[in-house]
Amino acid sequence: IAMYRAKEAGNNSVQFFKNEAHETLSKNMKIESALRQAIEKKEFILHYQPLVDLNNQTIIGVEGLIRWNHPTLGIIPPSEFIPIAEETGLIIPISEWVLDAACQQIQQWQDSGLPPNNIALNLSPYLFEIDGLVETIQRMIQQYEIKPKLLELEITESIMQDPDRALFILKELKSLGVSLSIDDFGTGYSSLSYLRRFPIDTLKIDRSFIEDIKNDDGVLVETIIMMATNLGLNVIAEGIETKEQLQFLMDVSCPIGQGYLFSRPIPGEDIPNLFQKL
Ligand code: C2E
Ligand code: MG
Ligand code: MG
Ligand code: MG
Helix, strand or coil: CHHHHHHHHCHHHHHHHHHHHHHHHHHHHHHHHHHHHHHHHCCEEEEEEEEEECCCCEEEEEEEEEEEEECCCEEECHHHHHHHHHHHCCHHHHHHHHHHHHHHHHHHHHHCCCCCCCEEEECCHHHHCCCCHHHHHHHHHHHCCCCHHHEEEEEEHHHHHCHHHHHHHHHHHHHHCCEEEEEEECCCCCCCCHHHHCCCCEEEECHHHHHCCCCCHHHHHHHHHHHHHHCCCEEEECCCCCHHHHHHHHHCCCCEECCCCCCCCEEHHHHHHHHHHC
16 A cells, blocks of 8 residues: 555655665564574563552562563563564564573572562463464473462463464463463453453453543443453553552552552562562
8 A cells, every 4th residue: 555655656755665664674684683693692581560459559479571681782672572573483482481481480489488479471472373382381380390370371362363262272271270361451352252251360451541541441441340350350450650540440449450650670689679668
């Protein structure tokens, strides 16, 4: 479409669009080859963001979030490389690294008698399209002797596009004993019937709803919390940045929250300190 419109506007703009597409392509290829090296050299780190019980303001767990610690560019956020990792299949070794690092971290906290014991991790929808996801997670749990229920796997609604396959894999994951959350809830697939049919434990209300909570989205947030509670699901509000947002969420009995108001994602070694402070 862009090419067609550009043609209408004249030859120069055709050239412009071609160059832009070319630049994006070669930029992505550069990122891809840098990513391959990053995997080999293990240039990734996990940061952890606390999940907070809103009733008594205690930390009940953490979410592990990947960063690419690039030797010259510094810390690169997941939004910059996860999409390319998904397109190229590199998401598979990267996800294995994440699982391994997180399980190692849980084991370390467990052994030192420090909380937190449980970690939430993001699973790319791409991993549902290939074989071996369940086996890999099972292997990690066994290798690090993790209590499976301490591992909370976050998936997005997009996997429901293939509901039969999604249900099959979710049931297998569930049989390992792990917990399952729907991340960014409210932004994806619109049929809600999967909430009853699928073995889901927790809904994480997307940050965009919390951002606008004082306005129109407040009633949506309240309704999601009521619905989740009535379905016997746990609820987490993502992206709490202000005291006003926190107050609103407490007023509508939201049990758990996450956001910059409590803490940004931080390195694992700083997490035990946070427990002492909060
Ligand atoms: P997500 O799973 O929804 O994670 C929450 C994101 O919101 C994180 O961004 C977190 O830093 C940010 N956030 C938390 N509280 C606040 C807040 O109060 N305000 C604002 N503005 N932002 C907040 P991050 O770490 O950049 O991660 C972005 C996304 O990248 C994640 O969204 C997740 O979808 C993906 N991601 C992160 N780590 C992994 C991973 O290990 N594997 C995969 N497949 N995806 C990952
Ligand atoms: Mg998440
Ligand atoms: Mg989210
Ligand atoms: Mg997300």
